[in-house]
Structure formats: C-alpha cells, structure tokens
Amino acid sequence: DTAVSQTPKYLVTQMGNDKSIKCEQNLGHDTMYWYKQDSKKFLKIMFSYNNKELIINETVPNRFSPKSPDKAHLNLHINSLELGDSAVYFCASSQGGLGTYNEQFFGPGTRLTVL
Amino acid sequence: AQKITQTQPGMFVQEKEAVTLDCTYDTSDPSYGLFWYKQPSSGEMIFLIYQGSYDQQNATEGRYSLNFQKARKSANLVISASQLGDSAMYFCAMREPSNTGNQFYFGTGTSLTVIP
Numbered sequence: 001d002t003a004v005s006q007t008p009k010y011l012v013t014q015m016g017n018d019k020s021i022k023c024e025q026n027l028g029h030d031t032m033y034w035y036k037q038d039s040k041k042f043l044k045i046m047f048s049y050n051n052k053e054l055i056i057n058e059t060v061p062n063r064f065s066p067k068s069p070d071k072a073h074l075n076l077h078i079n080s081l082e083l084g085d086s087a088v089y090f091c092a093s094s095q096g097g098l099g100t101y102n103e104q105f106f107g108p109g110t111r112l113t114v115l
Numbered sequence: 116a117q118k119i120t121q122t123q124p125g126m127f128v129q130e131k132e133a134v135t136l137d138c139t140y141d142t143s144d145p146s147y148g149l150f151w152y153k154q155p156s157s158g159e160m161i162f163l164i165y166q167g168s169y170d171q172q173n174a175t176e177g178r179y180s181l182n183f184q185k186a187r188k189s190a191n192l193v194i195s196a197s198q199l200g201d202s203a204m205y206f207c208a209m210r211e212p213s214n215t216g217n218q219f220y221f222g223t224g225t226s227l228t229v230i231p
Contacts, residue, residue: 033219035221041154041204041223041224041226042223042224043206043221043224045218045219045220045221048218048219055218088158090160092160094219103150103162103165104150104162104208104219105162106152106159106160108158108159109158109159109160111158
C-alpha cells in the first residue's frame, strides 16, 4: 500500500557509470518531483513534472534526466556518474495545480554512493 | 533571497517540555501554503502540518501547532510535551503558485534532540 515507492533503496556504483532510479506513486497525483539531499541534509529540488510539462532546476547538470512513461511514474536517469552525485535522492508527488496546497508525499529515498 | 529560512541548525529540549522551531519565509504572492516535515534518522520524510496563507486560525495537529504570524512572515512549529521519538530533522517548506503549477521551497532544516 506504499503511496510513493522508489527502487532501489541503495545504489553503489563506480564513477562514470550510468544508472536509473525508479519512482512510482499510486495516489493519482498529477505532479511528481525529484529532490537531492546532500550529506548536510540540504534538500534541493531537481525537477518537477506536471501533466507532461517538465520544470528543470537550472543548476542541475544535464547528466540528469527525468523520464516519465506515464502519470504514475517519474524515473531519474543519471549519465556518467561523478563522486559529487553521492547523496540521497527523494521522489515526491502532490496533487493539484494553481491555487491548491496539498502536501507532497515523499518516497523512502535512494541512497546513491559513487565510488 | 532565501525563500525559507530556518536559523536554528540544532535544538535541544527536555522530554515533556515544549519547543519552538523557527521558520521565516519570503514571498510576494498573497496565496501560498506552509508545511512542516519531519525526517527521523531512518530517512523518510513525514508530513506534519499545513497552514494556508488565508487561514484565519493557526493550524494544529495533535502535539504540533503552527504559530503563523503573517505580517512577520513567520511560521514557527511548536511541539508540545516532547517525546524521545521527536528527535529528528525538521524542515519548513512553502508552496507558492507559478505559471506552471506550484513550486515547493524547503529550508535547511533544524535538528531537534529530545533529552530524557
């Protein structure tokens, strides 16, 4: 009955590899997000995806690309992984467009370690 | 300018005492929402409480209440009767409308430690 799920929970990989993190929500929400949380616990928005419209945080390197096969899924693909990509990545979803203020529901996070 | 400011990197509170976690925000939009999330050491993000900009009364959820002072642009979280399980990181967040929907902004967090 998990509302927002992410796989894998842990990901350890070598520098230079390409990896993907999957996210699925079963809440019927229309907006999904990816966040990066660094070792100092700072949460940084990476992408939001609403009705097939992608909003990109301009500071995110283009090695990161979100892919949404349908409304319930927003996967994160990372090319040419670097040491600085090591972090916890959270997927989240929320309902509503302008004028609505429902909270975001977060997935459990994926801890990525780049060696 | 920072959209959300949390000035307390770490806080300590005695068990059963109340504690206030500070949050100030910056927006020029009259319509916005304010949220608090808890992140325990296990890592998940847990929604605690919500306050809308037009809400007349302060939000309350069990032992959590939000001290909303609109003119001062502050949305402090008050936890009453602290418990050991309240030890966690706490994030203040704001949602404001944009042309493409809603944007969320998070503060840097406050680490709360409850002392037995």
